[in-house]
Amino acid sequence: MASRTQPPARQQAPAAVTLVVGEEEFLVDRAVRERIAAARAAAGDDGGDLHDVEASTLTPGELATLTSPSLFGGGAIVIVRDAQHAGKEIAADLARYATSPPPDATLVITHAGGAKGKALVGDLTKAGASVTECPKLTRPSERAEFVRNEFRRAGRQADEGAMRALLDAVGTDLRELASAVGQLASDTEGKITAGVVARYYRGRAEATGFSVADHAVEGRLNEALEQLRWALATGTAPVLINSALAQGLRLLGRVGAAGRGA
Template identity: 55%
Template sequence: MATRKNTTDDPLAPVTLAVGQEELLLDRAVQQVVAAARAADADTDVRDLAADQLQPGMLAELTSPSLFAERKVLIVRNAHDLSAESVKDVKTYLGAPAEEDITLVLVHAGGAKGKGLLDAARKAGAREVACPKTTKPAERLTFVRGEFRALGRSATPEACQALVDAIGSDLRELASAVSQLTADVEGTIDEAVVGRYYTGRAEASSFNVADRAVEGRAAEALEALRWSLATGVAPVLITSALAQGVRAIGKLSSARGGRPADLARELGMPPWKIDRVRQQMRGWTPDGVAVALRAIAEADAGVKGGGDDPEYALEKAVVTIARAARSRRG
């Protein structure tokens, strides 16, 4: 058997702490340890336990040396839910973990509950893998880019954004989509490829409605809006996307000229989005931006209970925005 490396980056460190609430990342942290253990010993004994299954006294038994000298991986899920007695057992083990061939993996949500165990594991020098919940679109975009890189494939920024817009916030679905695209498509993956694979979902995206509206394409924006509503997209997400689209135009139109990278830093947008917004803002005037924002505010109130027909409120806003997008030409 391979001996354990003495490094905090080693998946076979005596104790690994997977901390966070993003299920996909937590599962990957666990799978990394199991894969490393089985690479070192194909007969590795893996025990995967929920917190309520680890009864007082069990840890000592499960981490005792095997008669057959086999490697062991013990996974404790939701370690923040362990009983007080089991927490004591784990803390005792952390003080003197098994030297060879046994790896303990604690999966912890990272909140206030069970913080004593979390602190004890960190103090004992446990290897830690951060698995934070991805709540921001920029984080999901970074995740998608990382997935393509990990698979050794190239995807354009527009393709990554289109995939996030089409799939949404579920990291498992995003990872699955990246895997499918890289398996099926040769060469660089661009926005057109994403559109072909996920056209139904992409067309239902609230951002697709916003893009068509701010480009002055009223008929296409209304078609995208009706498809979005028919496929269950929440009206509040559509008003939010409309607001983001118009505000981006307002920000860029009032910014000083410069390179996309400089403007990106100033406005908090990725450089590729600067280029897209520049194309979208050609027909806009400051008065047009003001008119569009008022229309979005009215629609937002309408979809949140201030009106009798949320669909009509959204249609009215989309038409007003598309007209405002042509105000310079008008």
């Protein structure tokens, strides 16, 4: 008897209403992206229509329209940003929605925190919204903990010296720190130490279109890709990299075409 293939199980649906509170832009953006991805994964398709709006531009009753099911089936994902700027009627709409959200819709609300619009945060929390805190990271210890958590997310081990070296090399911008951790995790092997970070960032200073081309024509793919990432990150124009690669390939062609005694 032929076996029947079962459809893949849907992942657990995310909270119907999520409130992301804080001023750390990178963490807020990441939280929003993760909620969108979770909603789509739970739906087993594209998750329905995606609407990304500013709270200050919403009109009374518009939220109900945005969260309504699509004409082609499927639910809706609605992002309402900067809810601290919502007028009284819109704030009331958001709080009322959170008390009884409709099925097949995901609402994510961002709020900077602080005194402005504070009542809305309380109303949404009381209504059962899932709350994600994204406070500004201002202390060195907080940024070090962020880097530590980024290495954990990447599934890599790094010692304290590596974290201090990375903070010294990159600075305090969380988006750049997260990108640097991702590149180190991708381009290195074994435990990441201060020495590994130092070697890697020395390569950043040396990255040019010609260094990319040199590594590529020598067949050193990993090094070429590493240099390419740094060259782009430091502002090298892609056209210059292409030109260097073309020059390297032309040189290989000339050498290959030359006679053995040449």
